[in-house]
Amino acid sequence: MTAILKTPAAWPAILLRREGETGGETARDPKRRAAAAGAAGPAFDGLRRSVRELGSRGTIALLAEAGLRGRGGGGFPTADKWRAAANAEAPAKYVVANGYGADPSSLTDRTIVEREPDAVVEGVAIAAWTIGAEEAIIAVRAGSTDAIAALQGAIDAALSRGELGDDALATGRRLVVEVRTVQGAYMLGEETVLLKALDGRRGQPEQRPPHPSTTGYRGMPTVVQNVQTLASAAWILRNGAAAFRATGTAETPGTILVQVAGNEQGGVAEVPFGTPLGDIVKLAGGVGAGRSIKAVLVGGPSGGILPADRLSTPYTFEALRLLGAHVGSGSIMVADDRACVVDLARVLTRFCADEACGKTIPCRIGTARLAEIGERMSAGTSRAGDVQLATDLADDIVGSGLCDHERLATLPLMSGLRYFGPEVAAHVERGECPAGVCRPIHFAASAPTAPQPTMAS
Amino acid sequence: MSFIPGLGLVKGMGLTLLRFFEPKATIRYPEEKPDVAVRFRGRLQLLYDEWGTLKCETCFQCAQACPIECIDMGGMDTKGRFHVHWGPPETYGERREESALRRSGRTVPDRAFEHFEPHDTTAVDGILEDHDYDPKALLEILEATQAAYGFLPVAALKRISEKTGTWYAMIYGTASYYSHLRFEPPAAEIQAAALAGRRPAEATYVAGLGASLHGRTGGDA
Ligand SMILES: Cc1cc2nc3c(=O)[nH]c(=O)nc-3n(C[C@H](O)[C@H](O)[C@H](O)COP(=O)(O)O)c2cc1C
Ligand code: SF4
Numbered sequence A: 001m002t003a004i005l006k007t008p009a010a011w012p013a014i015l016l017r018r019e020g021e022t023g024g025e026t027a028r029d030p031k032r033r034a035a036a037a038g039a040a041g042p043a044f045d046g047l048r049r050s051v052r053e054l055g056s057r058g059t060i061a062l063l064a065e066a067g068l069r070g071r072g073g074g075g076f077p078t079a080d081k082w083r084a085a086a087n088a089e090a091p092a093k094y095v096v097a098n099g100y101g102a103d104p105s106s107l108t109d110r111t112i113v114e115r116e117p118d119a120v121v122e123g124v125a126i127a128a129w130t131i132g133a134e135e136a137i138i139a140v141r142a143g144s145t146d147a148i149a150a151l152q153g154a155i156d157a158a159l160s161r162g163e164l165g166d167d168a169l170a171t172g173r174r175l176v177v178e179v180r181t182v183q184g185a186y187m188l189g190e191e192t193v194l195l196k197a198l199d200g201r202r203g204q205p206e207q208r209p210p211h212p213s214t215t216g217y218r219g220m221p222t223v224v225q226n227v228q229t230l231a232s233a234a235w236i237l238r239n240g241a242a243a244f245r246a247t248g249t250a251e252t253p254g255t256i257l258v259q260v261a262g263n264e265q266g267g268v269a270e271v272p273f274g275t276p277l278g279d280i281v282k283l284a285g286g287v288g289a290g291r292s293i294k295a296v297l298v299g300g301p302s303g304g305i306l307p308a309d310r311l312s313t314p315y316t317f318e319a320l321r322l323l324g325a326h327v328g329s330g331s332i333m334v335a336d337d338r339a340c341v342v343d344l345a346r347v348l349t350r351f352c353a354d355e356a357c358g359k360t361i362p363c364r365i366g367t368a369r370l371a372e373i374g375e376r377m378s379a380g381t382s383r384a385g386d387v388q389l390a391t392d393l394a395d396d397i398v399g400s401g402l403c404d405h406e407r408l409a410t411l412p413l414m415s416g417l418r419y420f421g422p423e424v425a426a427h428v429e430r431g432e433c434p435a436g437v438c439r440p441i442h443f444a445a446s447a448p449t450a451p452q453p454t455m456a457s
Numbered sequence B: 001m002s003f004i005p006g007l008g009l010v011k012g013m014g015l016t017l018l019r020f021f022e023p024k025a026t027i028r029y030p031e032e033k034p035d036v037a038v039r040f041r042g043r044l045q046l047l048y049d050e051w052g053t054l055k056c057e058t059c060f061q062c063a064q065a066c067p068i069e070c071i072d073m074g075g076m077d078t079k080g081r082f083h084v085h086w087g088p089p090e091t092y093g094e095r096r097e098e099s100a101l102r103r104s105g106r107t108v109p110d111r112a113f114e115h116f117e118p119h120d121t122t123a124v125d126g127i128l129e130d131h132d133y134d135p136k137a138l139l140e141i142l143e144a145t146q147a148a149y150g151f152l153p154v155a156a157l158k159r160i161s162e163k164t165g166t167w168y169a170m171i172y173g174t175a176s177y178y179s180h181l182r183f184e185p186p187a188a189e190i191q192a193a194a195l196a197g198r199r200p201a202e203a204t205y206v207a208g209l210g211a212s213l214h215g216r217t218g219g220d221a
């Protein structure tokens, strides 16, 4: 299990209960969980409130009042999605909880599923009740045994308490939650791709609109929601909108899990939206003594590389997007003064290009060419005009991309160019790497693997 | 051998002169269009990229789009992961015939697979039965098939296509997307990576990122 970073006691805990409270390790042990649930009174109070007091409209209104937004990276207002699905007329509706966790170096989604499976299942049940779905799916990565066991335990407990099942909450309505595993591609985190994988099809994104909330799983209205979003929804129903609004910022109340990696330690932490990046970096100890922070990589494989002087930026969807980064997978990684921005951008862009699905030209060819430009820069074989070419290409990809993946894949290189111009110029114009990482001159002689040939296309 | 010296030269010049007065075959494209069938769309051809690998991703979207099922892929995909066991021997004419047969409901003789190892399809039949021949459960069926055979043999994919009524191109296109599904028995080192539960691209990325950030890896999965 991942390390949970200690956060200041003043920070609210919405998603992960703090050590000493029930939850955490307790959540994974069925016996201890049953005991804890007994002590804490009936579980799924949020679901009861949603079903018995508020009803569908009331629940959606409460979420809108609380200002809940998606934690999966996009920050889309959750109430709008649920309203669209609730209003849609269809023979069947579905809820899909996205717990895939596409970024291989971020374990935020897995952490909440392992530690707070009850909150996730309760959130799923609330969503299903609200939009009128009888079946819900929680999609997790194949092989995450702990997460699957935790979810299954929570579902079984809810079944035995009568909150799920053929006669859920004694209302005569059927509500079943199923855990499904998917694997085999980074893109499976994207909602339309996830729906296709669950449907047994090739995982390539679909054009939107129609959004999944009207045409989703098996062509039916489907609410696809990140597991953290669903756990937050359950918390809001239990504690009210005003309490939720007390944390975070006005546009984005609440908290989010981030995966922070400093030089010495790293782990998952729950931070309120609007926390300055610098404070988040400090949770993992920064770069340690004797080193200085050169850059922070915010957002995972398609994240932006922000310079140290932007550490005062609040962690919100809008502020990060303005700077050319994004919330993405919740990953925040610190690079110290020894790192090379071009090398970093090269690694990230290459991964994004390799994982692009191939459906559209910006995705298939655009990202590949972008990755090649990055590789040329770090190999010291840049051609005249490569910087301009990369910028123009990135513009075209952003303008013509089908899904968000290829649009975001431009961020590492573009933010590198934006904030570390002189360092990039040293690579491009003189074939030098100021940090001494790329060593273009030594590259051919000492490289264990042959450098990528860069012939004219 | 001729007796008159220079006769060969005169003959050659004569031919040149003859051609000179023949009607010209130059077509002033695009002012003048060549006379081809209205539905002609050009010859199908797979292109190579600058490293000499086929650009084809083996996504089979083209095969799915072709109404008479005459498109099929052969070769390596861009990532060099596998090749498509669907050899070039059959011509488009034969493919059309196969498609026509399938549509007529008769079984299609499958000459293209004669040179592949025969596979016992009992296992896949059992798997299909377990999944109720449901094309919606394709991914589970494919995973179970791979578990049974160690990889996805073409014969098994064909069997799935036949029994579920799903288009072969659809099945292949789905299987070729997921990195944990393979069409060949795995090599030893690939198996080790598969056992580690992480696909090579992800491992490469995590290792590369760690190296880029000085020997630190991001997650501890
Ligand atoms: C390349 C890519 C990868 C994604 N990966 C994930 C993921 O791992 N988990 C997730 O919840 N959302 C992921 N998303 C976002 C989803 O498409 C979708 O917006 C989200 O699941 C919706 O839930 P939310 O509104 O609660 O955020 C990804 C999007 C893209 C473009
Ligand atoms: S299989 Fe896919 S990538 Fe290959 S030629 Fe057909 S459409 Fe193109």
Ligand code: FES
Pocket (backbone or CB within 6 Å): A187, A205, A355, A356, A357, A358, A359, A360, A363, A364, A402, A403, A404, A405, A406
């Ligand atoms: S990754 Fe292919 S269309 Fe977005």
